Amino acid sequence: MICLKQCFSLLFLSIFSFQNYAQSDKDKNLKVGWSTVDITPDKPVLVAGQFHARLSEGVMDPVTATILALESGEGTNSEKTIWISCDLVGISDGMRATANLRDEIRTRVVKAIPSILPEQIIVNATHTHAAPYVASIAAVEGIYGVSLDQMANGKPAMSPATYIPIAADRIAQGVVKAWKKRNPGGISLGLGHAVVGLNRLQALKHGKSRMYGNTNSPEFSHIEGHEDHSLNLMYFWDLNKQLTGVIINVAAPSQVSEHSYKLSADFWHDTKLAVKKSLGDSVYVLAQASAAGDQSPHVMVGSKAEERMQQLLGFGEEGTGRGSLAQRKQIAKRLADEVIDLFPVMKANIEWQPEFKHEKKLVPLSRRLLSPEDVAEATEEAEIWQAEYDKLKAEVHDNPDIIKTPRWYKNITISYSKLRRGLVVSERYELEKTQPKMPIEVHVVRIGDAVFATNPFELYLDYGMQMKAQSPAIQTFIVQLTGSGSYLPTQRSIEGGAYGAVPASTLMGPEGGAELVEETLTLINKMW
Amino acid sequence: MVRLCVLLAMTFWLNVRLQANDLYLGAASADISPKLPVALMGQFHMRIAETADTPLYAGIVAIESRDGQTGLDTAVFVSCDLVYISARLRQELRDEVAKRIPGFNVNKIIVSATHTHTAPVLEDDLEESSFIYPIPEEGVTKVKDYRALFVESVADGIEDAWANRSKGSVTWGMDRAAVGYNRRTVYKDGTSVMYGNTNKEEFQNLEGYEDHDMNALFFWNDENELLAMSVDVACPAQEFEHKTTVNADYWHPVREKLKSRFGEKVSVLGWIGAAGDQSPHSMYRKAGLARMQELAQKTRMDDIAERIIRAVENTYEIVKNDRHTNVAFHHKMENLELPMRIITEEEYIASEKVVKDCQDQIAADPSKAPLLYAKMTWFGDVLKRYEAQQKNPEATYTSEIHVLRIGDAAIATNQFELFTDYGIRIQARSKAIQTFVIQLAGPGTYLPTEKAIAGGGYSAVCQSNVVGAEGGQLLVDRTLEIIDKFWDKENEVSLKKKL
Known part of the structure; x- marks a missing residue:
């Protein structure tokens, strides 16, 4: 009886929705x-x-x-x-x-x-x-x-x-x-949850933080920041109410296979396969990372238990634990399960003529104010790496056959990257004096009751949370890395001093972060 | 020949070691629903429940490890739909069990609460509690009568579980489910407020972490029938915290659905992980969640229950064939002496002022007593502690903990509403494959972190805390020391899979 009722409801909704579409103002047709x-x-x-x-x-x-x-x-x-x-x-x-x-x-x-x-x-x-x-x-x-x-x-x-x-x-x-x-098509807006992104910064008892440090240490105090396990979803449908694709927005970068020498789309590859397997091969998945500069998919606490579960799931042959295909598949399952779980409700609630607005703005954000001490420290490091680079380069010169060794270039390229990393601090210090603001491209797109707000950064989660908490939208999709990306850390993280918050990792600091939040919210509010 | 002898000797040695830890398991459930009307615990204002939405339950698992016919160690877990477990209630239960099961070490009974805020008041003696309601003398179930009902019913359950224990198997597993949310809002001026509004410009971040691991243990008898499961969620059961009806909160729908899925006789133990700064209430994205509930025609309670059930079912399906009959089993109960939180003179003066104000208001208008009496006693306890501190600044607070090893899993209990960071510290440094932290296995008071104390706000102020951050770290360290000992080489026992 319940099924029959649901069928009638769906039929009614379908007719009602289609009529709505057919009779509506063409200006809003999607x-x-x-x-x-x-x-x-x-x-x-x-x-x-x-x-x-x-x-x-x-x-x-x-x-x-x-x-x-x-x-x-x-x-x-x-x-x-x-x-x-x-x-x-x-x-x-x-x-x-x-x-x-x-x-x-x-x-x-x-x-x-x-x-x-x-x-x-x-x-x-x-x-x-x-x-x-x-x-x-x-x-x-x-x-x-x-x-x-x-x-x-x-x-x-x-x-x-x-x-x-x-x-x-x-x-x-x-x-x-x-x-x-x-x-012509319609959308439906869904909010689920999936535990994928985990905060990767550990605050130590002496007040400093580190990225990916060992939590199994007496020095470990707590995880520095928060996590956002909401899953913002937007489903897209054709006029026959067939799913054409889905936007999946998750506060996690896809970097399980981050050390691979083989090219890979990481967990999004597995997620797309899992979604297609259940919802159809023709379904597209558009992946977005929400504010997740301080997040990763790597398990910081409880990794042994999770690895055991991966083994029991039968992923042993594919490798388990950090960086493994098993972890990718486990994440894919969590994401796909939620997309599939919400599917019936989403299908019954399609919006055919959502409000649609798109605004782009170049927002001038304050560059991170660096100190002479920051420059001195970074320059000193750069000098150390310069010496290391010179030494390794001389070794290659003296022993040209070294390049026949697989991946021989690993150490020398590390030294060069770190040398460059040290030098940019000085460049940024000088630039801040003459160009204290840097224009950043921000897009705000309203689709129905949802809003998408972009930024080019690896944006620390707190900023995303501030935007979500204050946004008038029913759901707010933060989309990070719509540009070249540099970390945008919080004041708390800068005080902790972990990778991601040090001068060499950042163009902007908390001041720029606060401006980004404020400007983004202003743009969003205008749309409501 | 020599090799064969060595092999036989090793086989014999392994078998002896394995047989030395056979597990005998029994399970039961006890109805701990109060007689109505009853005063409810959990809010400053007094609430009298005239009706009950759900029964209240206690889930019970009795465990004994044996070397042949010789009992080695025991544990009895009792998970209760209560806001906390008062020291008196626990002692009365242990005394009753001691009478019924002669020789049983009743200190091996671990009683924990789910923290439902719609369960009976357990204390009415100002000498024993800092939170007392002016419960009417007539027409409402007396606190001591409820305790008697509880003790009778739970002792029956323990007796039953103990008497019916048989050789069984166990396994453990985990999944992730976002149920608890950190409820402490930090503003840009550095202050923290529990349930503070996040939809304002001053909002900076949520103060602490959330632990979305969902740990579970499953117990079978020798007929391969599932006897019980314990489900550890780092979120107190207080979705319905303001109701004036008796309600087991989210554990009721979880329990009902799990029983329907796994069998009516299965005992479901709801454990709460370290979650002093957590609650089921969303701190932001509220409109999106509300809309999804409306579209799906579900309540937040349904949502919580479904997340937990899905995680339990996923876990069960993955681990059900990895049962263990011969596992290392150790259980240590210890009373820690934790330094008490120091009350400053300013805090004393401020608390004294509040006490006086409440007294005056109640004196002027006795009808305000239900609203103000508990607040008066809560602040009044600060005065008592301050005065005791003047006499003995080094005074400590005695706190019972239990640490267990079951196979590759460790279980660590504490009496507090323990802030999640402490639970994370224990889990991060534990030698176990999987570590269950169970809070509120005793009289619950908040145990905040240094960070939270600096931010202030309810749950991190002196009125809320008998023990401060220093004591929290001692609790972590001692718990880990015991876990470490359980994983010493001499205690290691190879696992033997039954299936």
């Missing part, structure tokens, strides 16, 4: 188009995400870009948003280095589809640490202190400068495809 493109390079490339260089040694699973084209209304005045989610560590945008993958994509898309404006295109990264390097178009020697030829030892390899246009071409083609395929 069109939805999806595509996905493979952006896996066909030659070895630099893998981004660690101090040391990694030249890719094959493909664990494809790295992709998923595109969602949205248009509300008709004609030239229609509101448009192109969401592009990339399996990359960050999206270069000219903020930190010369490369600008974001604008390379925009230029190509606008050329192919003149009715789309560059500022209607949002590109975010999932933060997989096993994807091609796109942060710079400089020669590899300028990035890692070792040339690509030396790293590859004569074998074919592709530089970032070569890869970036290829990726931009493919992604732009994907946008064109999604745009052409767009059809």
Whole structure:
């Protein structure tokens, strides 16, 4: 009887919703188009995400870009948003280095589809640490202190400068495809929970913090910050109420396989497979990371228990524990289970003409105010690493055969990265004097009762929580890493001094963070 | 030949060691519902319940490890739908069990509370408690009568579980479920407020961590029938904390659904992990949660229950074939002497003022007593502690803890509403594969962290705390010392899987 009632309810809702759609103002009609493109390079490339260089040694699973084209209304005045989610560590945008993958994509898309404006295109990264390097178009020697030829030892390899246009071409083609395929559709908004992102900073009893330190220590006091286990979801439907795709927004970067030399989309690959398995092969999954600069998927407390569960789940052969495929599958299961669990309720509550607004603003944020002591400390470190780099380089010079050893370049590229890292502090110190503010691109998109608010950072979770707590939207999706990404830590974290909060890791500090929150909320409030 | 002898000797040695730790298990449930009307514990104002929405239960598991026919060690877990376990209630229960089971070491009985705020008041003696209601002499169940009912019913259950114990098996497992939320809001000026409004510009962050691990133990008898399960959630059962009806809070729907899934006879023990700064109330994203509940035609209670049930079912399916019959089993009860939180003169003066104010208001208008009496006694306890402190500044607070090893799992109890960071410290440094922290296994008072004390706010002020952060760390350290001993090489026993 209950089932019969539910069927009638669904039928009624379906008729009612469709009538609503048919009779409504065309200005609010929503069109939805999806595509996905493979952006896996066909030659070895630099893998981004660690101090040391990694030249890719094959493909664990494809790295992709998923595109969602949205248009509300008709004609030239229609509101448009192109969401592009990339399996990359960050999206270069000219903020930190010369490369600008974001604008390379925009230029190509606008050329192919003149009715789309560059500022209607949002590109975010999932933060997989096993994807091609796109942060710079400089020669590899300028990035890692070792040339690509030396790293590859004569074998074919592709530089970032070569890869970036290829990726931009493919992604732009994907946008064109999604745009052409767009059809009337509806959305439903869901809020679930899944424990995926875990705070990776440990506060010690003496007041300092560290990232990924051992919690099994008498010095350990507590986990420094908070976690956000909410799962913001937006489901998209065609007029037959068939699911076309879903946005999954989770406060966790996808970096389980962060040390891999094989390219991989990390847990999003497994999540997409799990969702498709249950909801259909044609369903797209667009991944977004909410504010999660201080989060990771790595278990900080209780890892032994979790690893045992992975073994009992039968994942033993695939490896268990930190960085394992088992952990990725476990995360994928948690995400997919929630998406699937909410599916019936979402299907019964489709909104065909959601309010749709998109605003982009260049927000000037205060750069982090550094002290001469910060510069002196960083410069001293840079000098140490310079000496180390020089020594290792001399060793290569004296013993050229060293490059025949697999991954021989690890230590020398670490020393070069840390040398560069030390030097940027001085550069930032000088820049702050003449350009105390730095313009940051922020997008705010309202879809129905939900709002999406982007930022280019690895934004510490507290800022996201502040925005969510004060937002007038029913659900607020924070989308981090819609740019090249640098950590944006809280005052508490700066006092703790862990990696992620030190001057070399940051462009902005708490002042910039507070401004970002305030400006984002102002933009959101205007839409309500 | 030599190799064969060595092999036989090793086999014999292993078997002896394994057989030395056979587990005998028994389980029971006890109805601890009060006679109505009854005064409810948990809010400053007095509430008299005329009706009950749900029964109140105690889940019981009795464990004995044996070497052949010789008992080695024991534990009896009693999980109760109560706000805490008063020292008197625990002692009365132990005395009763001692009468019924001669020779049984009643200090091995561990009684813990789920922290439901809609269960009976347990104390009415100002000498024993800092939180006393002016319960009417007539027409309401007397506190001592409820304690007697509790003791009778739970002692029956313990006796039954103990008498019916048989060789059994156990396993442990975990999943993750976001149930508890940190309830202490930190503002930009550095102050903290419990349940402070987060929807304001001054909001900075939530003060502490949340522990979304959900640990579970499962117990079977030798017929492979599931006897009991204990489910450890770092969230007090206080979704319905303001109701004026008797209610077991989220453990009721959880228990009902788990029984329906696993069998009516299965005893479900609700344990609360270290969660002094947690509650089931969302601190932000409230509109989104409310909308989802409306769309799904569910209440927050349904939502909580479903999250826990799903985690238990997931866990059960994964671990059900990894049962252990021969496991290391150790249980140590210890009374810790913890330094008491120092009351400053300013705190004394401020508390004295509040006491005086309450006294004056009640004197002027006795009808205000139900609202103000508990507050008066709560602040009044600060005066008592301050005066005692003047006589003996080094005075300590005696606190009972239990630490157990069951196979690869450790269980550590404490009496407090223990802030989550302490639980995390214990879990992080424990040698066990899985560590269960159970709070409120005794008279509950908040045990806050240094960070929380600095922020202030209810639960971290002197009125809320008999023991402060220094005592919290001692509790952690001593618990870990005992766990470490249980994992000494000499105590290690290889596991033998039954299935």
